[in-house]
Amino acid sequence: FDFPKPLDLLAFLVDQSTSDDIILDFFAGSGSLAHAVLEQNSRDGGSRQCISVQLPEPVDEGSVAYRAGFRTIAEIGRKRISMAGARIKDTREGQLAPGSSEVDVGFRAFQLADTNFTKWHVTSDVEPTALEQHVLDLRDSAEDHATPDALLTEILLKQGYSLTEQIGDRKVGGLALKVVGDGLVLAYLDERTKPTLEQLRAVITEKPARFVILEDAFQGDDELKTNLAQECRSRGVELWTA
Numbered sequence: 246f247d248f249p250k251p252l253d254l255l256a257f258l259v260d261q262s263t264s265d266d267i268i269l270d271f272f273a274g275s276g277s278l279a280h281a282v283l284e285q286n287s288r289d290g291g292s293r294q295c296i297s298v299q300l301p302e303p304v305d306e307g308s309v310a311y312r313a314g315f316r317t318i319a320e321i322g323r324k325r326i327s328m329a330g331a332r333i334k335d336t337r338e339g340q341l342a343p344g345s346s347e348v349d350v351g352f353r354a355f356q357l358a359d360t361n362f363t364k365w366h367v368t369s370d371v372e373p374t375a376l377e378q379h380v381l382d383l384r385d386s387a388e389d390h391a392t393p394d395a396l397l398t399e400i401l402l403k404q405g406y407s408l409t410e411q412i413g414d415r416k417v418g419g420l421a422l423k424v425v426g427d428g429l430v431l432a433y434l435d436e437r438t439k440p441t442l443e444q445l446r447a448v449i450t451e452k453p454a455r456f457v458i459l460e461d462a463f464q465g466d467d468e469l470k471t472n473l474a475q476e477c478r479s480r481g482v483e484l485w486t487a
Contacts, residue, residue: 249275249277250277250278252277252280252281252284255277255278255280255281256281256284256285256288258281259278259281259282259285259293260285260288260289263291263293264291264293265291265292265293266293266294267293267294267295267296268282268293268294268295268296269295269296269298270295270296270297270298271298272298272299273297273298273299273319273322274299274318274322275318275321275322275325276297276321276322276323276325276326276329278295278297279295279297279322279325279326279329279352280325280326280329282294282295283295283326283329283330283333283348283350284329284333286348286349287333287336287337287348290348292349297322297326299318299319299322300318300319301317301318301319301356302317302318302319303316303317303318304316304317304318304321319356323354326352327352329350330350330351330352331350333348333350334347334348334350353408353409355398355408360399361391361395361396361399362391362396362399362487393423393434393435394412394423396434396459396487397412397423397425397432397434397457400432400457400485400487401425401430404455404485406425406430410425410426411425411426411427412424412425415431417431417444417447417448417451418440418443418444418445418446418447418448419444420433420435420440420444420445420447420448421433421435422448428451428452428453429453429454429455430453430454430455430456430457431448431451431453431455431456431457432456432457432458433448433456433457433458433459433462434457434458434459435459435462436459436461436462437461438462439462439463439464439466439469440462440469442469442472442473445458445469445472445473445476446476449473449476449477449480449482450480452480452481452482453482454482454483455482455483455484455485456477456482456483456484456485457485457486457487458473458484458485458486458487459486459487460486460487470486
């Protein structure tokens with residue numbers, strides 16, 4: 246960028262006008278404001294958060310950024326925020342006083358995309374053979390290329406959760422689960438490995454408020470699905486299949 250915004254000036258403005266606020270930048274560019282927020286939090290121990298929004302505007306094919314492998318300004322912003330956080334952690338390593346918390350330099354990046362689940366997308370005048378094939382294709386609930394994180398994000402949004410929920414990994418009964426909050430939601434998102442009823446019982450024994458499982462994980466075993474539904478009902482766990 247020919248004229249990047251001065252980082253120290255932005256950090257000064259952040260310091261003077263915010264405390265522990267959420268700062269919204271609708272035109273993030275290379276992420277200068279997000280970088281400044283990280284820097285100021287590091288300086289004064291603040292817990293400000295920043296939401297940066299940037300269209301995937303393409304970079305000039307003759308630019309240094311393009312030659313470095315970047316194709317959009319949004320990619321540059323994500324890389325900058327990541328590198329700024331890494332530098333802050335390196336700088337502060339060994340400087341933390343006993344009992345003080347480490348500066349949070351983590352971030353999540355999202356982009357607008359189509360659904361990760363199969364959907365009905367044929368017209369009313371479709372040929373019978375094509376309709377039959379499409380119905381067969383709908384047996385798989387999740388797209389093959391979708392990652393567990395992408396599936397979970399879409400599911401949480403559909404259920405009214407925010408994008409800032411604490412998400413982690415946990416193993417229960419030999420099953421790799423995603424856990425949201427303090428065990429509020431447990432999700433099994435492996436569509437290729439069919440769980441046993443014993444494994445699912447072990448998950449329900451954890452008593453999450455809600456258990457999410459991909460429809461594909463049952464692999465057509467309606468008896469397993471019915472037994473899981475009964476287990477959830479008996480323990481007061483809400484079952485959600487996707």
